[in-house]
Amino acid sequence: MLDRARERYRRRFPKSAAYLGLRDTRMFRVAVEGLHLNGGPARNTDDLTPADLRTELAGAEDLCRHEVEEIRRINDSRPALAALSARAGGVRGKWRVTSLDPDGLDLAAEGAARRIWFPSRIIDRPGLHAFMASIGGPTSYG
Incomplete structure (x- = not known):
């Protein structure tokens, strides 16, 4: 831990x-x-x-187990980061995802941070991919 x-x-x-x-x-x-x-x-x-x-983690073992991998995949995808940046208010900066949990994800740029709350609890990678597609992000990253 x-x-x-x-x-x-x-x-x-x-x-x-x-x-x-x-x-x-x-x-x-x-x-x-x-x-x-x-x-x-x-x-x-x-x-x-x-x-x-x-944040309740029970039931979200798949998402937690693959958190680092999913963060890396999102951060390596310009379209995914652009979609998240727009969701965070379109504030300019070199944004990156820093953490991910069933309730949302955190973005950071030099001197700034934003929390993006999911509309409903996400417990696995397919749910995360569906969320990304719903905000105009790619259905697969990279």
């Missing part, structure tokens, strides 16, 4: 490769036990729980 966390972090912050292997670098798993919003968002909801912040 630690190796997977480091790999995801490296994809999001490429410069971290220089220090993630150092002995004084640590990664922590944080378990959210409570949640309280303050200010403007707090007026919109008072029933948000820690479970609302979690």
Whole structure:
């Protein structure tokens, strides 16, 4: 699990490769036990729980097992990245997918990040390919 966390972090912050292997670098798993919003968002909801912040991975073993491969395939495809960039608001930049889970995927460019939420839970590669086709991306990458 630690190796997977480091790999995801490296994809999001490429410069971290220089220090993630150092002995004084640590990664922590944080378990959210409570949640309280303050200010403007707090007026919109008072029933948000820690479970609302979690992504359920059960049943999505196929997607999780092939996450790195699918990210690589998308990142190697200009049409796929163009479709995702358009979905993220068309913000210019050299975007790349950094992580993927059943709820959505994360894009990053120099100094910017975007989350693209799937319209419904995706648990396997065929579901991911169908999503890409639905947003105008290629049905196969590369």
